[in-house]
Amino acid sequence: MPEDRLPSRAEDFSEWYNQLVLRAELADYAPVRGCMVVRPYGWALWEAITRELDRRFKATGHVNAGFPMFIPKSFLEKEKEHVEGFSPELAVVTIGGGEELEEPLAVRPTSETIIGHMYAKWVKSYRDLPILINLWNSVVRWEKRTKLFLRTTEFYWQEGHTAHATAQEADEETLRMLDIYADFAENEAAVPVIRGRKSDSEKFAGAACTYAIEAMMGDGKALQSATSHNLGQNFAKAFNIQYLDEQNSQQYAWTTSWGLSTRFIGAIIMVHGDDTGLILPPRLAPTQAVIVPIWRKEEEKSAVTEKALQLEQELRQTYRVRVDLRDGLTPGYKFNDWEMRGVPVRIEIGPRDLAAGTVALARRDRPGREGKTTAAWDGLPQSVGALLDEIQLALLARAKKFRDDHTQDPADYDGFRGAVEQGFAVSWWCGDAACEEKVKEDTKATIRCIPLEQPDGKGRCLVCGKDASRKAVFGKAY
Amino acid sequence: MPEDRLPSRAEDFSEWYNQLVLRAELADYAPVRGCMVVRPYGWALWEAITRELDRRFKATGHVNAGFPMFIPKSFLEKEKEHVEGFSPELAVVTIGGGEELEEPLAVRPTSETIIGHMYAKWVKSYRDLPILINLWNSVVRWEKRTKLFLRTTEFYWQEGHTAHATAQEADEETLRMLDIYADFAENEAAVPVIRGRKSDSEKFAGAACTYAIEAMMGDGKALQSATSHNLGQNFAKAFNIQYLDEQNSQQYAWTTSWGLSTRFIGAIIMVHGDDTGLILPPRLAPTQAVIVPIWRKEEEKSAVTEKALQLEQELRQTYRVRVDLRDGLTPGYKFNDWEMRGVPVRIEIGPRDLAAGTVALARRDRPGREGKTTAAWDGLPQSVGALLDEIQLALLARAKKFRDDHTQDPADYDGFRGAVEQGFAVSWWCGDAACEEKVKEDTKATIRCIPLEQPDGKGRCLVCGKDASRKAVFGKAY
Numbered sequence: 001m002p003e004d005r006l007p008s009r010a011e012d013f014s015e016w017y018n019q020l021v022l023r024a025e026l027a028d029y030a031p032v033r034g035c036m037v038v039r040p041y042g043w044a045l046w047e048a049i050t051r052e053l054d055r056r057f058k059a060t061g062h063v064n065a066g067f068p069m070f071i072p073k074s075f076l077e078k079e080k081e082h083v084e085g086f087s088p089e090l091a092v093v094t095i096g097g098g099e100e101l102e103e104p105l106a107v108r109p110t111s112e113t114i115i116g117h118m119y120a121k122w123v124k125s126y127r128d129l130p131i132l133i134n135l136w137n138s139v140v141r142w143e144k145r146t147k148l149f150l151r152t153t154e155f156y157w158q159e160g161h162t163a164h165a166t167a168q169e170a171d172e173e174t175l176r177m178l179d180i181y182a183d184f185a186e187n188e189a190a191v192p193v194i195r196g197r198k199s200d201s202e203k204f205a206g207a208a209c210t211y212a213i214e215a216m217m218g219d220g221k222a223l224q225s226a227t228s229h230n231l232g233q234n235f236a237k238a239f240n241i242q243y244l245d246e247q248n249s250q251q252y253a254w255t256t257s258w259g260l261s262t263r264f265i266g267a268i269i270m271v272h273g274d275d276t277g278l279i280l281p282p283r284l285a286p287t288q289a290v291i292v293p294i295w296r297k298e299e300e301k302s303a304v305t306e307k308a309l310q311l312e313q314e315l316r317q318t319y320r321v322r323v324d325l326r327d328g329l330t331p332g333y334k335f336n337d338w339e340m341r342g343v344p345v346r347i348e349i350g351p352r353d354l355a356a357g358t359v360a361l362a363r364r365d366r367p368g369r370e371g372k373t374t375a376a377w378d379g380l381p382q383s384v385g386a387l388l389d390e391i392q393l394a395l396l397a398r399a400k401k402f403r404d405d406h407t408q409d410p411a412d413y414d415g416f417r418g419a420v421e422q423g424f425a426v427s428w429w430c431g432d433a434a435c436e437e438k439v440k441e442d443t444k445a446t447i448r449c450i451p452l453e454q455p456d457g458k459g460r461c462l463v464c465g466k467d468a469s470r471k472a473v474f475g476k477a478y
Numbered sequence: 479m480p481e482d483r484l485p486s487r488a489e490d491f492s493e494w495y496n497q498l499v500l501r502a503e504l505a506d507y508a509p510v511r512g513c514m515v516v517r518p519y520g521w522a523l524w525e526a527i528t529r530e531l532d533r534r535f536k537a538t539g540h541v542n543a544g545f546p547m548f549i550p551k552s553f554l555e556k557e558k559e560h561v562e563g564f565s566p567e568l569a570v571v572t573i574g575g576g577e578e579l580e581e582p583l584a585v586r587p588t589s590e591t592i593i594g595h596m597y598a599k600w601v602k603s604y605r606d607l608p609i610l611i612n613l614w615n616s617v618v619r620w621e622k623r624t625k626l627f628l629r630t631t632e633f634y635w636q637e638g639h640t641a642h643a644t645a646q647e648a649d650e651e652t653l654r655m656l657d658i659y660a661d662f663a664e665n666e667a668a669v670p671v672i673r674g675r676k677s678d679s680e681k682f683a684g685a686a687c688t689y690a691i692e693a694m695m696g697d698g699k700a701l702q703s704a705t706s707h708n709l710g711q712n713f714a715k716a717f718n719i720q721y722l723d724e725q726n727s728q729q730y731a732w733t734t735s736w737g738l739s740t741r742f743i744g745a746i747i748m749v750h751g752d753d754t755g756l757i758l759p760p761r762l763a764p765t766q767a768v769i770v771p772i773w774r775k776e777e778e779k780s781a782v783t784e785k786a787l788q789l790e791q792e793l794r795q796t797y798r799v800r801v802d803l804r805d806g807l808t809p810g811y812k813f814n815d816w817e818m819r820g821v822p823v824r825i826e827i828g829p830r831d832l833a834a835g836t837v838a839l840a841r842r843d844r845p846g847r848e849g850k851t852t853a854a855w856d857g858l859p860q861s862v863g864a865l866l867d868e869i870q871l872a873l874l875a876r877a878k879k880f881r882d883d884h885t886q887d888p889a890d891y892d893g894f895r896g897a898v899e900q901g902f903a904v905s906w907w908c909g910d911a912a913c914e915e916k917v918k919e920d921t922k923a924t925i926r927c928i929p930l931e932q933p934d935g936k937g938r939c940l941v942c943g944k945d946a947s948r949k950a951v952f953g954k955a956y
């Protein structure tokens with residue numbers, strides 16, 4: 001850990017973020033423009049995310065598969081809106097095995113097209129539906145401005161691709177996956193989210209309708225944290241996914257796709273982190289508790305270390321725990337190091353604790369004396385478990401409060417301009433793209449989503465004053 | 479499942495393999511030359527493989543990370559042998575975001591070079607070593623002749639990359655990982671393997687020494703099932719991975735790399751499968767037991783189905799079990815279907831079983847009456863568990879016997895020619911590449927490995943008659 005301090009969040013949020021990602025060894029810049037190396041600590045966090053999502057996907061009947069990274073360029077041209085959306089950002093392989101390829105291959109920016117091609121081959125009858133496949137892989141989009149985790153040329157994600165016999169089933173699936181993302185975000189990552197529909201200008205290229213979960217970062221800006229698309233019959237028609245229904249007549253299938261990426265790691269960093277470093281939600285933290293043995297005299301060392309290792313053995317039956325036995329570093333250095341890495345609980349054990357049969361527990365989300373308690377060896381796993389649960393809930397509550405404190409329902413357009421400078425504005429919107437565009441030009445804020453949960457009644461569009469039946473969440477976005 | 483039968487293994491082993499992979503829905507041909515789609519059933523098998531390997535890697539101190547799929551072409555040119563080995567089979571990205579790239583990017587054929595670049599940046603002192611990183615990803619090699627799982631343009635694998643302070647540590651690591659692969663192959667996949675060193679002509683491009691595990695397939699041919707490379711200081715010097723040792727002097731690190739790929743699925747298919755289809759080792763089988771309810775009259779259906787579901791609930795606490803409730807298919811059709819998919823145990827339950835409180839258990843590795851027993855509902859999980867263990871051991875024993883029956887120690891070169899037509903020849907070799915080359919020209923067999931376990935004493939090279947201190951395993955290989 002470098003000696004110099006992190007910039008504070010108030011001072012320079014963006015630089016605080018960049019430096020924290022590097023110093024906590026979550027990721028590093030790769031030698032290829034816009035690409036990142038996800039380092040072991042960041043990857044362990046991603047593994048925790050994948051574990052919790054994968055469990056939810058499988059519990060709802062989805063299965064995983066592996067699709068190729070290369071897609072014939074012509075495939076991308078089969079769906080009109082899709083090609084317009086993705087063509088400008090493709091990486092293209094033109095040489096294979098030393099020879100120029102007859103048809104260039106795109107490195108997948110997303111897999112709807114090759115999925116469409118294969119589903120058309122596999123689906124013959126209504127008996128073959130639904131297909132509920134998810135892929136864990138990486139995709140490539142040639143981004144102009146990149147930022148670790150938030151926007152990189154290559155990023156890791158999961159992409160679900162389903163095909164159904166009816167429009168209703170596809171719609172239910174799209175919303176089911178949105179709910180799974182929201183449940184994961186709130187209950188695993190302690191990141192409160194708004195579930196909503198995207199306006200037409202923000203929807204996925206080729207979708208009939210896009211839903212998203214939107215979260216507020218520590219600087220008041222929005223991060224689209226996962227999306228779920230109802231693709232209607234657009235891709236089924238472009239790739240000819242047809243099935244014989246029970247009445248023996250040919251029908252086009254209805255498809256969906258949905259994804260969550262390593263971008264979500266950015267959300268965890270920016271929602272919970274403080275000026276000291278990361279704060280990881282206990283349920284996803286690669287290390288939930290770190291034990292730091294403390295001694296002054298050399299003769300104290302072995303007794304303290306032995307007890308620390310014994311407690312680790314006990315705790316690791318249930319929790320992800322490690323002991324910091326590094327030589328030549330002071331306890332203070334170790335405290336700072338683990339605080340920077342966001343480990344939720346620190347367990348300190350020194351010579352006086354040996355006599356008393358206790359340890360000190362320090363919680364990462366409440367620095368200083370306020371967050372410190374003493375716990376007995378006896379029942380320590382229960383004490384640590386309870387504290388981890390408490391921290392998990394406290395992080396969610398704090399993030400919710402922050403979001404509420406930075407969300408306004410402005411009375412007029414002037415108030416609106418002020419609101420989106422600090423956070424979200426939840427305002428009536430007539431549904432007209434022109435009003436959306438004016439907001440963007442005036443404030444750089446966009447419609448993050450039209451929340452699924454709407455107030456009763458109607459109102460007047462904050463921009464044009466016409467009748468409006470829906471409120472939208474406006475904010476500046478990453 | 480198509481009505482027509484699989485070709486028999488004796489008739490056409492290669493076509494038996496190709497059709498089985500497609501019919502069991504393990505994989506399908508992708509629309510890009512030489513690429514495959516790994517279908518959910520095949521992917522579930524790969525997930526089981528990754529789970530068991532990942533557990534072993536983590537238990538020996540390794541951590542996972544994510545490295546970019548793109549490598550600047552110049553990186554691949556820094557290690558002389560490496561570039562010669564991999565240049566001819568690269569896929570190259572020349573266009574990104576609509577513009578020609580200044581430096582073309584190779585899609586990684588393997589990651590030693592970009593690993594070397596990053597390790598050079600991360601390693602400063604002996605305190606930073608060892609680095610023990612593993613990657614789960616896919617790589618691309620432009621292959622001329624491809625075959626599902628065995629040789630595809632893109633394939634899935636893990637690649638471990640470690641850096642150490644001493645030559646001895648690197649050597650120990652290389653052999654430790656070889657042992658992990660052998661342990662995994664024998665105890666999880668029931669695939670007996672020979673651990674050995676590769677001859678210079680067969681070693682990895684850029685390695686000081688390559689070790690491999692070699693298995694014999696059902697047609698007597700060899701499949702290199704995993705490799706572990708001691709890279710010496712070759713990559714450390716090419717990428718300048720240097721550290722300050724305890725005496726404060728600069729040293730080059732010693733590195734290793736090791737990998738196992740989706741090719742291993744090919745080994746599982748070809749070692750255990752029979753003319754009826756796959757036979758999956760219980761420890762890796764995505765479905766370990768399938769329950770098939772049987773009824774003649776409609777009024778029997780609900781009672782049988784209810785009991786089948788109840789048994790499934792009980793069994794799935796411990797095992798991966800499913801009930802086949804598909805309508806409109808006969809029990810016979812279902813039996814064939816699950817046999818083709820290699821599910822180790824079939825549990826049949828019919829109206830007579832309801833009265834008796836029993837089920838019939840059929841084991842996949844012993845078709846017909848011989849493999850059928852009756853078990854009581856009471857204690858069924860124990861019965862199924864014991865049977866799965868028995869099948870696991872029986873598969874390994876059978877594969878070992880097959881290998882032994884097809885391995886010879888020929889007395890002369892004529893006998894040797896005959897031996898490598900049916901399987902392995904284990905013969906004294908003088909170590910001269912010319913003798914190796916002559917064998918290859920005469921018989922198409924190659925040295926699969928020089929086994930770590932060697933007989934005492936010395937002998938005479940089977941090819942040239944000169945003194946030889948090592949025996950080598952010769953065979954034709956996939």
